[in-house]
Amino acid sequence: MGSGGEDAGEDPAVQIIGDRPPAEVVRELKQQDGADIWLVGGGKLAAALLDEIDELIVKRSPRVACAGKPLFDGEFTPTAFVPVATKEFASGITRTTYVRER
Template sequence: MRKLVYYVAVTLDGFIAAEDGTYDGFLFEGDHMAGINAHYPETVPTQARELVGLQEAANQHFDTVLMGRNTYQVPGGLASPYAHLRQFVVTTRDLDVPSDVEVISSDVTGRVRALKEEDGLDIWLCGGGKLAAALLPEIDTLLLKFHPVAFGRGIPLFDGKADITKFQRADARLFESGVSFMTYERI
């Protein structure tokens, strides 16, 4: 069975983006970038893969990406940000998407459960906070890139009501840049 993996950058005060959905405050330079990109090349947007030398890199962990509408429509975003993955956007609004992006507008939990039953690599939940809170019962693994920055306010890691869910640390990797890459598995 495939896992649903919430893989996201987060501030020290628990935000995945600023209030306007941007994430300019995160560190995009430093030793963490090469280290994380080498291990998770499929999480680099398709158009940026060549710029960082990953155009030929195989998907190692994920073959499917699931994102909320706000994550999909970040300012300056691409119509098909992860063309090298099977792409899903969760929204109840009408959304014009290319043919390689599928919209999930109802029974999100049921659809995620069906995706988890399929053969393949894991499913990457890349945002947003509201979707993560709604899908918390289905999240198997947290891969959190803690950046040494505080936003003060913004979009929380889990934005909404959710039941207490326990995870245990499975791995920790610290970088000279100050970024900590933490892996947690559901208990």
């Protein structure tokens, strides 16, 4: 559902890609002017988009709360990323930003 109870297909801010490969859609978006693309969708989507990912932001917690989820779930080619910034919070959580090694 879109905002205001509208069907997502009726919301002009929502584009449904259907069966199109996610990497194809992301490549098209990267050719357009605008803001960065933020991937939120889980390990399967991340694995499908690995070749298009320029930067990773990884948050880590010193507490074990569950079994965890893989960052990349499925077939992918090992790819090198380099840490460029780390921030530690008072809670002990850290956030590290990595960029694709060129």
